[in-house]
Amino acid sequence: MDNTATVTGTDPNATDVTDTDTESVSITAAPDITLDKQAGSRAGTARVTSIAYDFVVRTPAMSR
Secondary structure: OEEEEEEEOOOOOEEEEEEEEEEEOOOOOOOOEEEEEEEEEEEEOOOOOOOOEEEEEEEEEHHO
8 A cells, every 4th residue: 555645834934845755555454344133122913023133343453
């Protein structure tokens, strides 16, 4: 992955100055995800029942 930063400013002599720097970094992909599904209470009659579900999705690598 390439990352480039550029900065522009004015020095004490009122001259515009600019500088750019680039850094290349290797990134190793490590996909990781967990899914937790919990059923809530049932609602309705014997013929028509609906169940509410809660889903929690986590990406452990992102929460460190």
